[in-house]
Amino acid sequence: MKVALTIAGSDSGGGAGIQADLKTFHQFGVFGTSVVTAVTAQNTVGVLAWQALPAELVTRQIDALADDLPPAAVKSGMLGSAELVETVAAGIARRRLPSYVLDPVMVATSGDRLLDRDAEQLIGRRLVPLARLVTPNLEEAxxxxxxxxxTPADMERAGRALLELGAQAALVKGGHLPGNDVVDVLMSDGMVRRFSRPRLDTTSTHGTGCTLSAAITAGLAHGRPLERSVEDALDFVQRAIAAAPGLGHGHGPLNHFVPAPPRPPTDGW
Incomplete structure (x- = not known):
């Protein structure tokens, strides 16, 4: 069984963060492990409070997993502080963690900030060059x-800029653009592909970015090509939004229990 690692914050509401990532990993048939970077007190309405964990504890978590449960792919989400950006970058480089998907989480769906401003540019300098894929939304890009x-043209230009910063590939997410369709732009090695799908009329969008990056990470852990991993993940998120359970009074969670694409037969189970 393949192992996938999420390095992210804990969402007490269960819709985003490591909770969403681990549920997504399970649906894609990979064994999920986690490095907790922060603990949040949040629900579908907003983030009431959050606290970053000590850098030394984050480092110890990375080392514990790399020593005994080495991942086939890894993603990061909420990091919270400049110190933890440095810590995670050092851990990924030192332990040579493969197929790194960087979801540069800065603001929650509710609009609450989840990253200190002094850490924003540090992500570009320290984490983007390590990434197999970067998955920013419009604001993060x-x-x-x-x-x-x-615009979609702006998204392509931003994708090229992220490649120039050192990322191997960039998926710029266009969910916040107006229009009846949602357009996402994938750029890698001279390739540009636009993914388009109908916009769903729903407020159940909490954790979409976390779920998407986790699904891509799971695909990479299975050894699937990047483009297929992205396509499978976008399809999974679309169906998870469409089947959302309607929980909470704000931006509700997705339904992480919709079927994922079939596992490859080489996995042997």
């Missing part, structure tokens, strides 16, 4: 590249 991102 604008912060990382220092340019406005308001």
């Amino acid at each position: 604008a912060i990382l590249t220092g340019r406005e991102v308001r």
Whole structure:
């Protein structure tokens, strides 16, 4: 069985963070492990409080897993502080963790900030060059590249800028653009692909970015090509939103129990 690792914050509401990641890993047939970077007190309405964990404890978690349960792919989400950005970058490089998917979480779906401002540019300098894939939304792409991102053409330019910063590939997510369709742009090695799907009329969007990056990570852990992993993940998220259980009074969670794409027969189970 393949192992996938999430390095992210804990969401007490269960819709995002490591809770969403581990549920997604399970649906994709990989064994999920986690490095907790922060603990949040949140629900579907908003984030009431959060606290980053000590850097030494984050390092010890990374080492514990690398020593005994080495991942085939890894993702990071909420890191919270500049110190933890440095800590995670050092851990990924030192332990040579493979197929790293960087979800540069900065703001929650509710609008609450989940990253200190002094850490934003540090992500571009320290984590982007380590990434197999970076998955920013429009706001995150604008912060990382220092340019406005308001159209699909802007998304392509932002993707190129992220590749210039050292990422192997970039998936710029267009869910916040107006229109009847949602457009995401994948760029890698001179390849540009736009994914388009109908926009769903729902407020159940809490944890979509976490779920998407976790699903891509699971695909990479299985050894699937990046483009297929992205396509499978986008399909999974679309169906998870469509089947959302309608929980809470704000931005509700997805349904992480919709079927994922079939596992490859080489997995042997």
